[in-house]
Amino acid sequence: MQMPRPDPLILSRRAQIVAALERAAPGAVIHDPAETRVYECDALSAYSCPPLAVVLPRTTEEVSAILRVCHAEGVPVVPRGAGTSLAGGSMPTEDAVVVGIARLNRVLEISTEDRLIRVQPGRTNLSVTQAVDGLGFFYAPDPSSQLACAIGGNIGMNSGGAHCLKYGVTTNNLLGVTMVMMDGTVVELGGPMGEANGLDLLGVVCGSEGQLGILTEATLRILPKPAGARPVLIGFDSSEVAGACVADIIRAGVLPVAIEFMDRPCIRATEEFAHPGYPDCEALLIVEVEGTPREIDEQLALIRDIADRHSPLEFRESGSAEESARIWLGRKSAFGAMGQMGDYMCLDGTIPVSALPKVLGEIARMSAQTGMPVANVFHAGDGNMHPLIIFDANKPGDLERCEALGADILRLCVEVGGCLTGEHGVGIEKRDLMSAQFGPADMEAQMRVKDAFDPRWLLNPAKVFPLDLSESRREGRPNAA
Amino acid sequence: MQMPRPDPLILSRRAQIVAALERAAPGAVIHDPAETRVYECDALSAYSCPPLAVVLPRTTEEVSAILRVCHAEGVPVVPRGAGTSLAGGSMPTEDAVVVGIARLNRVLEISTEDRLIRVQPGRTNLSVTQAVDGLGFFYAPDPSSQLACAIGGNIGMNSGGAHCLKYGVTTNNLLGVTMVMMDGTVVELGGPMGEANGLDLLGVVCGSEGQLGILTEATLRILPKPAGARPVLIGFDSSEVAGACVADIIRAGVLPVAIEFMDRPCIRATEEFAHPGYPDCEALLIVEVEGTPREIDEQLALIRDIADRHSPLEFRESGSAEESARIWLGRKSAFGAMGQMGDYMCLDGTIPVSALPKVLGEIARMSAQTGMPVANVFHAGDGNMHPLIIFDANKPGDLERCEALGADILRLCVEVGGCLTGEHGVGIEKRDLMSAQFGPADMEAQMRVKDAFDPRWLLNPAKVFPLDLSESRREGRPNAA
Structure with missing residues (x-):
């Protein structure tokens, strides 16, 4: 096969842009195709495209200088955190410059008195909590990818996590940002108080998926660590009943830190994969509450009362740190376990909690009708569902049928008053x-x-x-x- | 005195606009100057101006039709909730049409399962809580004017209140709105889930002071009522020490529902006005915690420990509903009491809690230097200060000196990392x-x-x-x- 010969005009424009970027951020530009390859895609790896170049700036000034170059040249820019987007949020186009924030990863300020931490946005989510852990504080949003994902990406996608039922998502824990706009202008939005004057641009920047600017600093709310936490595992003989139990817990006004849901396909897969010793049932909930031992006892007594009304097959309360870890083990390995079963597509719809029983029933019906297995494992307390559609990438037409079913499920989420994404973003996917x-x-x-x-x-x-x-x-x- | 004769051209344009408004919203237009007088100002009554006309629409469609008329004619529009703004947020200009939402006051939907209430925005803040009170729920933001102020105005100003330390301000309790844009387009922002797709325009609309559109529906988060609440009163011999105690409580991670602060001028005035039996001291805090009796005991024990480190003159824990009411009596009558003392200007700056001692000291210094008495009564827990500058409106130059001192105090708030307004908005005032x-x-x-x-x-x-x-x-x- 003969490779098409590159157009010399395109080559010279490319070289000209790279040279201008190199002047804007000396030593920070990557343009060798062998080296830019790693930036061709994010965690939605079915789609990829090599960028024109990649820049890894070290300061706000460099970001501003890079954007001025791209603005002047009319070159598109793709901001990139840690590249963990499941929705193609940081996938390049071939005419675009990727601006990666990986080197902007320092802690700039910690104040326990004002309960805030100021960081550069390339810092990973987990390392923010680690920076304040010794002081008795934590940063609440905790997406599954928290070991790898960057705070800048979290802000771009308004990320949640298991703790967000109680503590809110990123937008509820973000106080301010420094952002460079496409023309290179640097703006300060919010501040130590989350500032209330004038128009609140911070709210619209959070969750804007890199459409409005590139962040170079973020001030985050930190919270004191709770005295303790304890999970319970509750098994049911029907997904709809488990969903109804979740709705009742929320309606009763108990506020657990987490309510996680798994259905039978998911329970089976994790049991084979990680052996957490889960009961053999149609659906299970993991409910975790926080506080002093007495507060925990009070909350769990109320949750037991509510669960009992739904005739659970099992109600297993953790009695030790080891038992807690075992209860969480299956949930935490669920995605890995599903990956062992074959190819899957992970959806990310959000629905009102009251619609959980209905939507779970409908998904089961759609799965039966199309013959595509669907497993459910998700943050049930705030209605953020992650249906996993199992398919065979080697079977002709299976990916397309899977994508069609996924779109139908997301349309169902919208119909019941929900929305297309809880925490993964729209990206190119949706x-x-x-x-x-x-x-x-x-x-x-x-x-x-x-x-x-x-x-x-x-x-x-x-x-x-x-x-x-x-x-x-x-x-x-x-x-x- | 001879009145200037109205220009016939202006009169005819006025009549033409009024006729078009009358077609857009039949029977909803007020244009007789005797009747429009009540809309000349809001609670910042030092400034007033008669509007061109007032319209009181009954439906989203009427709001849209009115705005289409004004847009076509190039007529400015002033949205008005209940007119309780302390910053001139709903003051008309003489060429403007006031669109009042008072008739849009119905409850449209209540769901305890999804913890929300959907209302028209002319409904008063208190009546939202009253609508769900019997179901065991409440709406958290509670500005002092809650008996009168409209939810639409609360959203425009991102209002807070005594409960906002624990439950957040309006933006944290708002899920969605229906809004009419200036060209008459109707948009839906957010929804039952507060929706996360695309750009989050709900966040920028909240607190936008009527700059972006007119609301015709709002979906609000409701919360289950706590099991109980108990206040303590803590007296100190210095404002700075009281401020340091607040900072320590926040740093320790206790989350009271309210931490209210009053200094000596304010304590004296309320004592004379309402006789709440407050101690004779330089500053006092009212700290209220919520929960079950055991949770309350635990939190108050921790607060007592922290307070003891600051050598309080008095620590008075309420033992009954009557004692609780007495502790709150002075705080709740503080503004009325100050009004008895003479003229005052109420500021609304917000600062990081860690800056409280410094800012209180600076305000005392500025007060002494200018000879203008300043009393402090405010939501200390979240740093939302309300310094009251006392002046004599009949003394030439006193208002101007008061305004100059007010501006200096607000600049100080900005300097320490805070902002110009906590809950009153910028309006014309700032x-x-x-x-x-x-x-x-x-x-x-x-x-x-x-x-x-x-x-x-x-x-x-x-x-x-x-x-x-x-x-x-x-x-x-x-x-x-």
Whole structure:
């Protein structure tokens, strides 16, 4: 096979951009295709594309200088945290420069008095908690990828985690950011108090998936560590009944730290994979509460009362740290276990808790109808579902049927009053489903705000908004500075 | 005195606009100057201006039709909740139509399962809690004006209240809104889940002081009522020490529902006015905790330990509902008591809790230097200060000296990392102080978002942004549809 010969004009433009980037951030530019390969995709690895170049800046000033170059040249920019997006949130396009924040990873300030930590956004989620652990504090949002994922990515996706039922998601724990806009302007949004004056741009930046700017600092709320925590495991003979029990716990006003849900396919897979000793049942809940031993006893007594009304097959309360670890073992290895079973697609819809029984029933019906197995393991307390559709990548047409079923499930989430994503973001994965959620006026309002921050639509192209809308928006803008 | 004769051209344009409004919302238009008088000002009554007309729509469709008329005619619109703004947030201009939401006051939906209530925004804050009280729930934000203020105004100002230390302010308790944009477009932002897809416009609408649209529905988070609550009163011989005690309580991670602060001038005034039996001291704190009796005992034991380290003059724990009411009596009558003492200006700055001792000391110094008495009564737990400057409106120059001192105190709040307003908003009162908080790039970013929602700058004119900036922005826009 003969490789197409590169167009010398494109080559010279490429070289010119790389040279300008090198002047903006000396020694921080990667453009050898062998080295940029690692930046071709994120955790949605089915899709990939080599970028024009990658820059790994070390300061806010470098980020600003890089964006000024790209703005002047009309070059799209893809911000990248740790590349753990499951929705293609940091996938490049071939004409784009990836700006990675991995080197911006320092702790800048800790104040237990004002309960905050100020960090650079390339720092990993877990290492933020580790930085304040010795002082008796923690940072609440804890996505499954917390060992690897960057705070900047967490802010971009408004990440949650097992603790978010009690402590809220990223937007509830974010006080301020320093952000560089596409034209290189540096703005400060929020502050130590989360500032209330004027328009609250911090709220719209959180969860904006790199559409509005690149973060170079973040001030985060830290919380005192609870006195203790204890999980219980509750087994049921039906997913709908387990869902109804979750709804009752929430309605009663108990506020566990976590309510996690697993159904039979998932229980079986984890049992074979990690042997946590789970009961043989249709569905189980792991409910964890926090506080002093007395507070824990009081909350668990109430949860037991509620569970009893739903005739559980088992109610197993942890009596030791070892038992707690065993209860969590299966849940924590669920994704690994499912990976052993074959190919799967992980969805990320969110629904009102009251709709849990209905939606679980509907998913089971759709799974039976299409013949595609679906396993459920998710944060039930706040209605953030992660249905896993099992398919065979080697079977012709199976991926397409899986994607079609996934889209139907997400449309169902929207129909019952929920939304397309809880914590993974829209990315490239769900951009064309956005119109299932938003009418033309709602979408136009969002796109006008994008216009306000990035009038030429250069930041993180081809994501979040339906492709035809974002492309026509971008084409309508002059390409020269 | 001879009245100037009205210009017939202006009169005819006025009549034409009123006729168009009457077609848009039949029977809902007020234009007789005798009747529009009540809409000339809000609770910042030092400033007033009669509007062109007032409309009191009954439906989203009427709001949309009214805004289409105003948009087509280039007429500014002033949204108005209950008119309780202390910052002139709903003060009209003479060329503006006031759109009052008082008739939009129905409860549309209550779901204890999904912990939400959906209301029209003219409903008062207190009546939202009353609507769910019998079900064992409440709506957390509780501004002092809760008997009168409208939910729409609360959202516009991102209101707080005594409970916000534990439960957050309006933005933390708001799930979704229906909003009409200036061109009449109706958008849905957020939803039962507070939806996470795409750009989170709900966050930027909350606290936007009527700059972005007019709300016609709001979905609010409701919470289960706590088992019980108990206040303690702690007296100190110095304001700085009381401030240090607050900082220590927050640092220790206890989360009381409320930490309220009063200094000697305020204690004296309330003692004379309402006789709550407060101790004779320099400063006192009222700290209230919630939970079961055991949880309350545990939290209060910890608070007592912390207070003891600051050698309090008195630590008075409530032993009954009557004693609780007595402890709260003085705090709740503080503003009334200050009103008896003479004229006062109530500030609304917010600072990091760690800066409380320093700022209280500085305010005392500035008060002594200028000879203007300053009393402090405020939500100390979240650093939301309400210094009251006492002045004599009949003494020439006293109001101006009071305003100058107020501006200096707010600049001090910004200097220590805080901001110009906690819950009253910027309005007309603090628009020219915005540049003390924000640099040109930060302000420009906010104004571009305003552009995106209201390109012709017709909504709630002359507020929030420094007057020269907003005027020049408005003048740059074409006045025809």
